[in-house]
Amino acid sequence: MPMMTTAKTTFDTPLARIPTTCRGGKMLLIKVITITPGRCAGMSRAGGEDAAIALLRKMGLTKVEAQIYMYLLAEGPSTLPKIAxxxxxxxxxVYTSLRRLVSKSVVESLGGKPAVFRAVDPEVIVKMFSQEISRLMSDAxxxxxxxxSRGGERSVGIWLMRSYEGALAKAESLIEKATVDMAVCGSPEFIMQVAEKLYQAEERGVNVYVLVYSPPGVEFSREKLEKLRKVRWAVSGDTLVVIDSRLGVLTQRRGVSPAAEYGLIIEEPVILxxxxxxxxxxxxxSRVICDRRVRLPTKFTMHRLALLEASRLADEGVRLRARIRGRWVRSGKPMSIEGELxxxxxxxxxxxxxxxxxARxxxxxxxxxxxxxxDGAAHLIELASGGGGEDD
Incomplete structure (x- = not known):
């Protein structure tokens, strides 16, 4: 009985060149599989096509529907038999999938016998999808x-987010929640990404301190950064946002370690x-990029930064009053004092x-x-111009 094997060849291999062989008097038959030029071209486009199909699947299409849509994009208007x-x-x-695609406004149909179908322009369906997602996101x-939450909110602890992008999104969201002061550290790309939110925070009266890091010799645009009041440059750092000394996000800069693709959500006062x-x-x-004087009156939860600004104002001859809330160190009881700094x-x-x-x-x-x-430990420091006088 003849033995059969399979040899794969490219589309340009002439069949006449494929040898036949005899072994022990038995004929060895060779089954030839040819690969057409179209299939080869399709293989070279596989990466992009896979991405397109993945997007269509995210838009609610089945795999078959996505394949039909991509086919219609490539081949143009086609009938059901031709598509199949x-x-x-x-x-x-194919018939069932086409009906669904038409109902989803992804494919257009032209009546007749046979009916003809064509793909809706990709930009149109992506726009429709974006609008629908925006509506769903808003409602959700x-x-x-x-x-x-029935269990209330946990106010202390360190939470792990197993997503670098998720941690950056969390850090960006914190900026919008700051009410008193904020410490930010990040790459030029991250700082530029959140620059508008940092401006808005300053407009709300938040004291914003920005450390941007980049290796020596690596240039970055400082134009947007110089619109902020407090920016300095460092050689290295990680992505950090801390607001009001009560909540922070920390993630190691990308490229340091493949295992560092996560972020820490920090609500633990000691760690903060x-x-x-x-x-x-x-x-x-760090090197100063811009360092404008704080606008009085102002507030701080970050004790050392408040001292730094008070020292600068004192050196300039500005007399200050301070209102400080916190606790008395010995008794642990709440403290509230006001008087000349x-x-x-x-x-x-x-x-x-x-x-x-x-004071007192x-x-x-x-x-x-x-x-x-x-004598006391500060939790909130308010500085205002004017000296002399004490609280009751």
């Missing part, structure tokens, strides 16, 4: 925002305080950083949230 033959599909399957977001310490140190070491102290050698405020008939030292040696 071209895609090697059964006519009933409104509904989801109205849902109140450590991160802000590090941000402050980087800020002092006598001196802002930043000692980088010892690490001491505090305000000296004349004495000088009171107020440190940051982690204060130990001072």
């Amino acid at each position: 033959e071209g895609l090697s599909m059964h006519r009933p399957q 977001l409104e509904k989801m925002k109205s849902i109140k 305080d450590y991160i802000l310490h590090d941000f402050f140190s980087r800020w002092l070491r 006598v001196k802002p102290v930043i000692d980088l050698t010892t690490g001491l950083a505090h305000f000296i405020v004349k 008939g004495k000088l009171i030292k107020v440190g940051g949230p982690d204060a130990i040696v001072e």
Whole structure:
């Protein structure tokens, strides 16, 4: 009995050149599979076509419907029999899919015997899809925002987001929620992406501090950055947004490690305080791009940045009053004082950083949230022009 094997050849291999062989008196038959030029061209386009079909699937089309649409784009107006033959599909399957495509306004039909079908322009269907998605997103977001969790909200902890893009989107959303102050660090691309939101935050009265990092020799446009009040440049860094000392997002810059494709949502006060310490140190070491004076009156939750601004104003001869809320270090009870800001102290050698405020008939030292040696620990600092006088 003849033995059969299969040899694959390209479309331009002449059949006459394919040898036949005898083994032990038995004929070896060779079955030839030819590959047409069209199929080869299709293989070279596979990547782009796969992406197009993936998009169509996201738009609610089945795989068969997506294939039919792509066929009509490539071949132009066609009849049902021609489509079925071209895609090697059964006519009933094509008929059902065409009806659905027409009902979804993805394919147009021309009556007659036989009917003719053609693909709607891709830009039109993408626009229709975008509009529908926008409507769905708006309705869904409104509904989801109205849902109140029965378990309440957890106010502390470090949450993991297993998506680099998701973490960046979360960081961007935080910018819109800032009410007092904000520390931002990121690549030029990220800072440019959120620049408009940073401008809007400053317009709301938020004190915004931006560290943009890029390696030496790598140029980036500073025009948009210079519209902000506080921007400095550093050689390296990670993507960070901390708002009001209560919420932050941190993700390692891309390319450092393949495993670093995630972000941390930080609601733990101790960790946020450590991160802000590090941000402050980087800020002092970084090169100034723009550094405009804060507008009074103003507020801070970020203690060291408040001290930095108060020191600058004091050096310029501006007399300040301070209203500070927080806790008394020894008793742990709530603290609220107001009076003349006598001196802002930043000692980088010892690490001491505090305000000296004349209030309640004495000088009171107020440190940051982690204060130990001072009289008070500040959670919110308000600075205004004018000295003298004390609170009751």
